[in-house]
Amino acid sequence: MEYKIELVEKGALPALSIRKTVTAEHLPMEIKAAYGTIASYLEELGVKESGKPYVAYYNMDMHNLDVEMGFAFTTVYPGYGDINAEEIPAGKWVHFVHKGPYKEMGHGYTAATHWMSEHGITPSGIVYEFYLNDPAEVPESELVTQVAFKV
Numbered sequence: 001m002e003y004k005i006e007l008v009e010k011g012a013l014p015a016l017s018i019r020k021t022v023t024a025e026h027l028p029m030e031i032k033a034a035y036g037t038i039a040s041y042l043e044e045l046g047v048k049e050s051g052k053p054y055v056a057y058y059n060m061d062m063h064n065l066d067v068e069m070g071f072a073f074t075t076v077y078p079g080y081g082d083i084n085a086e087e088i089p090a091g092k093w094v095h096f097v098h099k100g101p102y103k104e105m106g107h108g109y110t111a112a113t114h115w116m117s118e119h120g121i122t123p124s125g126i127v128y129e130f131y132l133n134d135p136a137e138v139p140e141s142e143l144v145t146q147v148a149f150k151v
Contacts, residue, residue, distance in 0.1 A: 006094070
């Protein structure tokens with residue numbers, strides 16, 4: 001797959017998230033649980049805004065992934081318990097869009113890392129995956145994910 005990799009400036013986004021250390025094997029289950037917990041909390045608050053689901057990776061240690069799982073919004077909402085009120089930071093980002101199965105995103109990561117190296121850009125070490133559609137609603141081949149490296 002050919003990737004269009006870009007350096008962009010983005011504004012900050014408020015978010016609600018749950019941060020955990022998990023294994024790669026358990027990540028899908030943890031994401032589902034975190035999204036469910038946050039969705040239930042939003043329902044309790046009476047929030048109608050549907051957030052943009054994401055996972056932020058603070059490392060790539062497949063045995064001890066430090067991940068933040070949540071939803072980005074246009075409005076600030078308070079945290080509660082394990083749910084943190086966060087802000088996806090403003091600044092410069094290198095991003096690309098991947099279409100297809102999540103398990104094939106590694107090619108895009110490799111391409112983006114190579115592109116940053118060629119352009120003298122140093123990533124911060126934090127990578128966000130924003131899920132632009134729902135795997136329960138579209139076939140795997142139609143999944144769209146925006147991957148963004150904070151630089």
